[in-house]
Amino acid sequence: MSKPKLQARMAALSFSEKIKILEKLRDREKAIAASGLRKAPKKAGN
């Protein structure tokens, strides 16, 4: 499925369904952060 079609399909979901997806995305973000897998961004040099 093309990206625009997928986006349209996702956008057409009910707000309740979208909120469930947001909650899952957030849980995943938290799990990744807790695992330490994500590297801290390097500080830009001056």
Added chain:
Amino acid sequence: MGQAHPVKETLELINQMRADGVISEYAIGGAVGATFYLAPAATVDLDLFVTLPAEGTLLISLSPIYEYLKSRGGMEQDEYVVIKEWPVQFLTPGNALQEEGVKQAVSTNVEGVPTRVISAEHLVAIALETGRAKDHTRILQFVEQDAVDREKLKDIVERHGLSTMWSRFEQRFLKGTQ
């Protein structure tokens, strides 16, 4: 064990707070508000625009909100109150555009819990006014996903003195796409 529904439970608490007279009205803004119109995109917080019963006085304080929520399990953390593990940021409308956004918010529900969301056109206008890179990205998502009524947006932009900003935005990001 039942599934947790933190946003639904948070909205139930916010609705109770309104029923108890701590706030007059509220509307969801930010990324969660945008999700009402767009494909869902990851976000870490919930932005709520709130109007307070005592508005009209010179000093606007969010303390009654914080106290109410803390007494019901919320935790104050920087500019947020964490409710059901979701950081919620309370914003009082800072200008006529944001006030109008709250007044004209769209009624909906999350799993049967009634709530209100800032309209797509007001979200875009507020993002335009705020003007950070992530706000510009959000505006582009609204335009690309055809989720904003361009005539309504034009009216809002003109009435709130954002025409020049919108022209610049169009010139920079939308040139050749219309």
